[in-house]
Amino acid sequence: MIGSKSSAKLSISDELRELLDTNSTSKTITKDSFLFHEGLEANEIYIIKTGLVQVSKLTADGKELILRICNQDDIVGELSLFSDDPKYLLSGKVLSSGEVQVINKNELEKALVSHSKLTFEYMRWSSTQMRKFQSKIRDLLLxxxxxxxxxxxxxxxxxxxxxxxxxxxxxxxxxxxxxxxxxxxxxxxxxxxxxxxxxxxxxxxxxxxxxxxxxxxxxxxxxxxxxxxxxxxxxx
Incomplete structure (x- = not known):
């Protein structure tokens, strides 16, 4: 699978990108492994540098519903920020090997609190991800x-x-x-x-x-x- 159109992504500012880079470490990901599993404690957020990650959810009858195919510069696990005892709502499976930046949720929260403008930008980005999720569920339900x-x-x-x-x-x-x-x-x-x-x-x-x-x-x-x-x- 190739990279998607840049126009289909919501870009972030250089300031927010620098903050995310500063508070991250690198990790190699391998095909068919999982970055995170639905229902487990959500302590980390990931930025994809190379490779592909499939974000999905299991339905009540056990079927897999794929919600996103994420590639370079996409952020996954982002909906757990600023919530108490967060759990991953979805699962992230690696489709092709590559590298991700790993960001500790608590450390990122502390950094964002000190930069109110960037906090607003991040929450706006996160809100867009939730709207994507809701629109896909709407299409399926209706x-x-x-x-x-x-x-x-x-x-x-x-x-x-x-x-x-x-x-x-x-x-x-x-x-x-x-x-x-x-x-x-x-x-x-x-x-x-x-x-x-x-x-x-x-x-x-x-x-x-x-x-x-x-x-x-x-x-x-x-x-x-x-x-x-x-x-x-x-x-x-």
Whole structure:
């Protein structure tokens, strides 16, 4: 999986970046390991320097719901800040090996308290992450598996899309099972939905598994898309 569009990320100031760098240590991460597990005590926050990290949650029926695919300069574990006895709400699994900056939660809180302007900026950034989470859960609850898949395709296009004559090519190959994990659905149900979209000429799929969206307005109309800004409507 390649890096996503920079326009789909909310940038942070040089001052906040310096504060985060000053209060961090480096750690090597290996494929298939976990940075953190849902339900465990949240003492650390991570900034990805290289590699990919999948952030997901287990549903009540035991299915995995992928919420983010994070890469360079993304922050994960960030929602635990300024809370008492915090627990990780999600799990972070390493998809490809790399390196992260590890920031102790308590040390970062102390540093932010001394810089009120940066505290406001950090909380604004964190609020954006929560809005992403809420919008993805909304798509799943209000529109079911179909809505979850359609919104996932839109988010992937916003993060990894290349504009071409026929439409938008999602420049990353995902299996039907991987798409299903974004929707908390089965591989079979996602396959049926993709076949239907192909018959409607809404999408096409090349030999490598990459999807081209020919009619993104169809997907948007089916889920009542609110045309959220890119920093909200993306897969990161």
């Amino acid at each position: 529109n079911g598996k179909k809505g979850a898949l359609y919104s996932t395709l839109i988010r992937l296009a916003n993060s990894y899309g290349l504009e071409q004559d026929e439409g938008t090519l999602i420049d990353v190959a995902l299996t039907n099972q991987e798409l299903a994990n974004f929707c908390a659905a089965t591989r079979e149900s996602v396959n049926r939905l993709l076949v239907k979209l192909r018959h409607l000429n809404v999408i096409s799929i090349d030999k490598s598994g990459r999807i081209s969206i020919k009619d993104i307005n169809y997907l948007k109309s089916e889920i009542g898309c609110e045309n959220c800004p890119l920093e909200i409507c993306n897969i990161n």
